[in-house]
Amino acid sequence: xxxxxxxxxxxxxxxxxxxxxxxxxxxxxxxxxxxxxxxxxxxxxxxxxxxxxxxxxxxxxxxxxxxxxxxxxxxxxxxxxxxxxxxxxxxxxxxxxxxxxxxxxxxxxxxxxxxxxxxxxxxxxxxxxxxxxxxxxxxxxxxxxxxxxxxxxxxxxxxxxxxxxxxxxxxxxxxxxxxxxxxxxxxxxxxxxxxxxxxxxxxxxxxxxxxxxxxxxxxxxxxxx
Amino acid sequence: xxxxxxxxxxxxxxxxxxxxxxxxxxxxxxxxxxxxxxxxxxxxxxxxxxxxxxxxxxxxxxxxxxxxxxxxxxxxxxxxxxxxxxxxxxxxxxxxxxxxxxxxxxxxxxxxxxxxxxxxxxxxxxxxxxxxxxxxxxxxxxxxxxxxxxxxxxxxxxxxxxxxxxxxxxxxxxxxxxxxxxxxxxxxxxxxxxxxxxxxxxxxxxxxxxxxxxxxxxxxxxxxxxxxxxxxxxxxxxxxxxxxxxxxxxxxxxxxxxxxxxxxxxxxxxxxxxxxxxxxxxxxxxxxxxxxxxxxx
Numbered sequence: 356x357x358x359x360x361x362x363x364x365x366x367x368x369x370x371x372x373x374x375x376x377x378x379x380x381x382x383x384x385x386x387x388x389x390x391x392x393x394x395x396x397x398x399x400x401x402x403x404x405x406x407x408x409x410x411x412x413x414x415x416x417x418x419x420x421x422x423x424x425x426x427x428x429x430x431x432x433x434x435x436x437x438x439x440x441x442x443x444x445x446x447x448x449x450x451x452x453x454x455x456x457x458x459x460x461x462x463x464x465x466x467x468x469x470x471x472x473x474x475x476x477x478x479x480x481x482x483x484x485x486x487x488x489x490x491x492x493x494x495x496x497x498x499x500x501x502x503x504x505x506x507x508x509x510x511x512x513x514x515x516x517x518x519x520x521x522x523x524x525x526x527x528x529x530x531x532x533x534x535x536x537x538x539x540x541x542x543x544x545x546x547x548x549x550x551x552x553x554x555x556x557x558x559x560x561x562x563x564x565x566x567x568x569x570x571x572x573x574x575x576x577x578x579x580x
Numbered sequence: 581x582x583x584x585x586x587x588x589x590x591x592x593x594x595x596x597x598x599x600x601x602x603x604x605x606x607x608x609x610x611x612x613x614x615x616x617x618x619x620x621x622x623x624x625x626x627x628x629x630x631x632x633x634x635x636x637x638x639x640x641x642x643x644x645x646x647x648x649x650x651x652x653x654x655x656x657x658x659x660x661x662x663x664x665x666x667x668x669x670x671x672x673x674x675x676x677x678x679x680x681x682x683x684x685x686x687x688x689x690x691x692x693x694x695x696x697x698x699x700x701x702x703x704x705x706x707x708x709x710x711x712x713x714x715x716x717x718x719x720x721x722x723x724x725x726x727x728x729x730x731x732x733x734x735x736x737x738x739x740x741x742x743x744x745x746x747x748x749x750x751x752x753x754x755x756x757x758x759x760x761x762x763x764x765x766x767x768x769x770x771x772x773x774x775x776x777x778x779x780x781x782x783x784x785x786x787x788x789x790x791x792x793x794x795x796x797x798x799x800x801x802x803x804x805x806x807x808x809x810x811x812x813x814x815x816x817x818x819x820x821x822x823x824x825x826x827x828x829x830x831x832x833x834x835x836x837x838x839x840x841x842x843x844x845x846x847x848x849x850x851x852x853x854x855x856x857x858x859x860x861x862x863x864x865x866x867x868x869x870x871x872x873x874x875x876x877x
Contacts, residue, residue: 391851392849392850392851392852393851411850411864413849413850414849430864432836432849432850433834448864449864449865451834451836471830471831471869489831489868490829490831490869
């Protein structure tokens with residue numbers, strides 16, 4: 356295990372070091388100490404690394420991730436795993452707003468709560484939240500799965516395209532063009548797989564599924580002024 | 581952008597360190613607001629006395645003010661000069677009279693705050709420089725609020741810096757921008773509440789002061805602010821013995837809070853809190869949108 360002291364060596368050196376690892380690297384296990392809420396920790400990785408951040412992070416931790424696993428042993432600031440392409444990001448604590456925004460792939464696991472706009476404009480990422488999500492989560496979500504084991508705030512899935520939303524608790528309100536959908540066997544299977552990979556103990560049967568009513572897809576003359 | 585920090589001490593043993601802790605938090609927030617910085621602190625009040633914090637670009641203007649103010653009020657007045665600011669301590673019942681007298685005795689001076697406990701120091705410049713100029717690390721007190729400004733709604737001037745104080749012992753700092761501050765300013769003017777600058781935040785401060793003058797508690801004033809203030813905001817407010825936080829319903833502007841047995845702390849970002857004692861074991865959370873949080877001694 357390589358240990359990197361962020362306070363002593365600085366952010367630029369950290370990201371340059373991690374980004375320089377090739378897919379064939381033998382130095383796959385990394386530990387970042389003294390993160391102290393810094394921004395942009397472990398961003399733009401593109402190798403099968405396993406990076407553990409020992410503490411809470413600021414904005415954009417693990418952004419643009421490909422292949423790597425990034426574990427945050429604390430809470431994450433705004434935009435964690437933003438635009439992730441592949442790999443896994445696990446937050447042990449809470450995540451601030453727009454966690455997993457615009458993500459194209461990979462798995463984001465939040466063991467605590469996520470605040471507003473979780474999964475905004477998600478494009479294929481899978482997000483599993485053990486706690487609650489705030490308002491406007493999955494706003495304009497296009498593809499992927501958002502699993503919420505707790506409650507969802509106002510306007511869940513507003514203007515959603517084809518992402519699938521699974522919520523176990525209460526949904527405060529649904530956004531425009533988002534509706535409850537039938538939970539079919541293939542959805543239960545997807546959910547079971549996601550919960551297992553997220554190492555969260557919950558029964559898929561306890562969730563309800565939400566998705567697009569597809570009424571905003573086409574221009575409707577009755578909506579014109 | 582802007583950065584906010586706040587510290588409300590529950591443990592009196594930390595009071596001598598208030599300035600030092602707040603300065604560290606404030607400097608960490610420099611890159612959120614390098615234009616100007618300010619701080620409001622509440623060192624203990626002296627019964628029967630009040631304080632006016634005044635500012636003049638040229639501190640030489642304060643020369644002789646202690647004597648002339650004492651004469652004008654017919655009472656003992658003390659004056660401490662700190663860089664461009666001076667804190668005038670005077671009998672509590674003479675505050676209005678002193679404000680009037682100031683207009684002739686020192687017309688260049690602008691009142692930053694008035695109250696039994698509050699002192700406000702704010703200037704244009706990097707937060708670290710502002711803290712040094714006013715010796716903020718050595719300030720003591722029960723609670724304090726700081727702000728680093730990246731200006732959007734009005735010019736980078738001393739008077740445009742935060743905190744704003746529009747009522748006795750009240751102060752407010754703001755991250756965000758208000759869209760209805762002009763109409764609200766006119767409404768407040770009709771109610772007899774004057775706002776001194778073109779700044780949007782001062783309107784919010786004056787709005788809360790007005791609500792409290794109408795008999796509402798700070799908590800109630802903040803609740804009605806959620807209805808009447810349009811725009812983006814995370815506010816942190818201080819009163820003589822209280823500390824409050826509220827975010828607009830959209831909650832774009834970041835906020836992190838931490839609480840231990842010793843304190844309640846606010847930061848725009850978690851990194852502002854990392855040097856606080858016992859932060860590793862603090863309860864850390866993000867305040868909910870459109871929810872009023874308030875602590876009182």
